[in-house]
Amino acid sequence: KMKSYQLTPDEIVSALVKNNQVSPAGSVGMGNYMVLTPSNTMLDKIPDFLNIPLRQGVGPTVFIRDVATVEDATDVPVGYALINGKRSVYIPVTKSADASTMSVVNALKTKLPEMRALLPDNVQLSYEFDQSIYVSQAVHSLAFEGGLGALLTGLVVFLFLGDLRSSLIVILTIPVSILTAILLLQLTGQTINIMTLSGLSLAIGILVDQATVVIENIHQHQEMGKTKARAILDASQEVSFPLLLITLSILAVFAPAFLMSGVPRGMFIPLSLSVGFAIIASYTLSQTFVPVVANWWLKGHTHTAEHELSLLPDLSPARDAQQESFEEAHPKEIKGFERVKLAYLNTLDKLLRHRVLVGTVYGVVCATVIGVCFYFIGQDMMPKITHSKQFQVRLIAPEGLRIERTEERTKEVIKLIGQIVGPKNVAISSAFVGMTP
16 A cells, blocks of 8 residues: 555654644743643544645645554564563663662562552562662661671670670771761761671671770770779870871771772772771771770779789890790699780790791791682672572574564573472573563
């Protein structure tokens, strides 16, 4: 029919576009406002498309009904989604860069009942894939690691110092440091995500170091016979500068993240900020919170026997030698951590006699281990996740294969996975058949 009327497909498409669109026609002044007046030629009913003119002028007018039929149908599919092996309409929801994953997920779940109410009864709307689970798991992991770290640190401090109150002071620095870091992350526009939680988890093991050093040094100064207040002041001043150097050294490791660009910058900046804020908070608490609480909680105590005097930096070399000689001559009177200290000092004395050999062997061993590990560890964009509960399979069909045949092969793979791991162990299968979108 098109040939008989000397029409081309492009002319038909052009006529459909021109007679079925909304276009601006001008504006009208109404009072204090200027209102746009569009020209609306959108057709509401399918039969109206049959009356669209294709050719006007000399001769009879040619309409769509003269060369074609109009039906409410779909285009030839070139791809579709399979949810649990069934064709579905899959709508991915992607958050913006500055949005919180948990906020988006919660808002979406709140709107689901309203969205279901707007759909026909034969259309089912379900929330199938939730990536906020990983954030929730990371939060739980952070809480578990924080609690476990606090417990183990408290036990170690109590084991070596024998003071329950000192252990509690060290433990309290962990939640305070993490809360301070979260507050600073909020002020810098960061959110709670996998990278920030990973940074906080990484910092938990470092948070207790500075408080532990200060508490242990307070006990050492108390063993010198100082009053509690004086021991706290001298101990805090003595370790403040070394702890500052440690803090700056740790921060320097993460400083190159601010020189990155692109995807690496977006990944490592949140991690670096979370670690940096936690470490800064830990140092600040070790110089403020720990001394104040120690002055409230710790009890003053004095040494009762000579062997309880630890080897302190304040002691002269002669006093050090005298103390070592006493401990070696009275091994039965040495208890607790003093035994570990004495064994360490003996080993250290032996190694220092051959410092050149020890240093050379240490350097060679470290270089060998680093070289071997670097050679065999491999390189990748992201770390391999062995405990993940999901995996991805990409099927590449022969070129030119019909989409229906590709769908059949995809369903066979889904069925095979269910047979291998068991249908009850597969929560959801999500597949896209067609050209990669």
